[in-house]
Amino acid sequence: MIGRLNHVALAVPDLDAAAAQYRDALGADVGAPQELPEHGVRVVFITLPNTKIELLHPLGDDSPISGFLAKNPAGGMHHVCYEVDDIAAARDRLVAAGARALGDVKIGAHGKPVLFLHPKDFAGCLIELEEA
Amino acid sequence: MIGRLNHVALAVPDLDAAAAQYRDALGADVGAPQELPEHGVRVVFITLPNTKIELLHPLGDDSPISGFLAKNPAGGMHHVCYEVDDIAAARDRLVAAGARALGDVKIGAHGKPVLFLHPKDFAGCLIELEEA
Numbered sequence: 001m002i003g004r005l006n007h008v009a010l011a012v013p014d015l016d017a018a019a020a021q022y023r024d025a026l027g028a029d030v031g032a033p034q035e036l037p038e039h040g041v042r043v044v045f046i047t048l049p050n051t052k053i054e055l056l057h058p059l060g061d062d063s064p065i066s067g068f069l070a071k072n073p074a075g076g077m078h079h080v081c082y083e084v085d086d087i088a089a090a091r092d093r094l095v096a097a098g099a100r101a102l103g104d105v106k107i108g109a110h111g112k113p114v115l116f117l118h119p120k121d122f123a124g125c126l127i128e129l130e131e132a
Numbered sequence: 133m134i135g136r137l138n139h140v141a142l143a144v145p146d147l148d149a150a151a152a153q154y155r156d157a158l159g160a161d162v163g164a165p166q167e168l169p170e171h172g173v174r175v176v177f178i179t180l181p182n183t184k185i186e187l188l189h190p191l192g193d194d195s196p197i198s199g200f201l202a203k204n205p206a207g208g209m210h211h212v213c214y215e216v217d218d219i220a221a222a223r224d225r226l227v228a229a230g231a232r233a234l235g236d237v238k239i240g241a242h243g244k245p246v247l248f249l250h251p252k253d254f255a256g257c258l259i260e261l262e263e264a
Contacts, residue, residue, distance in 0.1 A: 002159060027225070075255035093157070120206065123143075
């Protein structure tokens with residue numbers, strides 16, 4: 001069912017510093033910061049030949065990243081995103097298999113339908129599914 | 133400098149259960165468990181169209197994964213691995229940029245030269261570089 005790894009998301013306490021590390025020390029293709037107020041994040045996309053890295057920083061008072069950074073002040077790996085062809089079919093299959101979705105399908109940061117899965121059902125790893 | 137994302141490694145408390153979740157609930161291409169005693173891990177590789185997921189579980193008394201699972205008993209995202217063309221050149225560039233390597237270049241789980249970078253220099257994310 002799952003297809004490509006769309007991205008790995010890393011929560012970072014200083015977006016500009018993390019972007020500079022990837023650009024200067026690691027020599028990666030690092031984009032400009034973007035504010036996504038409807039998702040409560042400021043993001044930098046890093047384009048690798050086969051996938052993307054998303055650097056995430058909280059934006060606003062109700063960011064989904066704030067709690068993670070409170071627990072992990074130095075930053076850390078936040079989630080992985082796998083592509084699926086049909087998000088509704090994916091949700092139904094996962095629920096039938098006993099996995100829990102975190103909320104409903106919604107429109108994600110890339111303008112496509114996404115669904116988050118409970119990390120307790122996947123060995124502590126937060127998984128996002130995105131309809132590619 | 134960095135090229136493809138070679139893999140994302142997830143530390144899991146129950147390798148068979150995590151493999152079954154990826155195979156049955158997520159419908160992924162999940163390999164058979166492999167023991168790598170020289171690296172202190174039992175691993176399952178999950179092949180996605182563009183990269184791999186590595187499920188890691190401790191093997192033996194001196195596993196590099198044991199400490200992580202003691203801190204994160206439910207499991208969690210452990211590291212990302214980026215490919216580089218020349219590991220010695222990568223190390224020199226990183227050290228010149230002020231980043232710290234964790235130990236020296238050694239032969240990794242795939243039989244290729246690898247180097248781990250200090251998470252404190254990369255916003256809390258453990259990075260492995262592999263000479264592809």
